[in-house]
Amino acid sequence: MAPDPADPLRHWPLAGLVLRSPRLELRPDDDVGLAALADRALDGVHPAEEMPFLEPWTDGADSPGFARGVMQYAWGCRADLGPARWSVNFLVREGGRVLGMQTLAATDFGVLGEVRSGSWLTRAAQGRGLGTEMRHAVVALAFDHLGARAARTSAFADNSASRRVSDRLGYTPDGVERHVRRGRSALLLRSRLTPDDWRRPEWTLGVEGLGPCRALLGSSDRG
Template identity: 80%
Template sequence: MFASDPPDPVRYWPLADLVVRTPRLELRPDDDAGLAALADRAIDGVHPADEMPFLEPWTDDAGNPGFARGILQYAWRCRAEIEPTRWSVNFLVRDAGRVIGMQTLAATDFGILGEVRSGSWLTRSVQGRGLGTEMRHAVVGLAFDHLGARAARTSAFADNVASRRVSEHLGYTPDGVEHHVRRGRPAMLMRSRLTPETWQRPAWTAEVDGLGPCRELLGAPITR
């Protein structure tokens, strides 16, 4: 019997080797062990019960037995549907090796439109330390400096002051509003847009490794 070579996930799934590093954080596309750790953190709370920062109020199910499983299933679904014309990459955010949140970067027809969208959340125990700003800078830097994006969009409800402050800090400009029903009541969603020219770059530069093999999957130009 001949020993077989160990499996190499990067051969078939290049995102497995992608990493973005900031002064305090490490962002990697979701993996199953990290998702389980994130689900454990989410059970402890993401926001006060009388607030709802998300368009889909998924945190209302935190007390249900299937809540943690739902976080994994959502991430698996996003991962399974990634293709060059439509993708949503959920980066697990780690601080000193501990999973503390999720930062999403998504796009539709990126190779043609050159635009990305972002969304994120942090567990309550680490909020208020500027980490939300740092992780947003990380994916914006990935998009603009490495993928060649021409614009980045995000949105937040009018009463989500923390998220809106992050956007303002980075240099996003208003891009219209939307009206939605949230927990049975009307709510205003504020859209924002950022370009490489308006981005208020931080004093540091994100370190990106493992991106080359991911470009085709993300519909990004192949660099030579």
């Protein structure tokens, strides 16, 4: 049978990757989902007096091109993705509704075996443990399916929600950095997690469509 010319899996295997946790479904970004994600960003991500992100992208929420910028950022990550450097932006859905984004990224993964993560949820979805669940999902993907040796993340000292998630999973301190945030000095706390330190959840991650993605992510086949 001839391949379907409308099937994106022919050239973009990430379109078939799906992660499933008890409440959530995570898929790499697609254009329809990105439009919904941009709407969620417009709904609000954090209080105006706070800034949890190293890059203060939410400060432009009142500008006419803000929603388009959310989509363009994800398109840029998609365009640059390859075995030497990748950033997969998973759209997080509950009951089919996009709630936020969970990113898993790496540089020279095939050599270093390390990943980085970052995430955000719309304010309406916060406070229900979803941030912990979606972090567990990408950590499980990294450790159990891609063979990662370490996972790194970072959060500003006053971002207690993100730091609690890291603590729940078993991350350990990995140094500090000073950054300028809205014109003032702010302390960024780095954290690192290994498979041995990871406090596994009681559930098992469901993964579909990973096999064809391995070469693109610099991961060898793990059977």
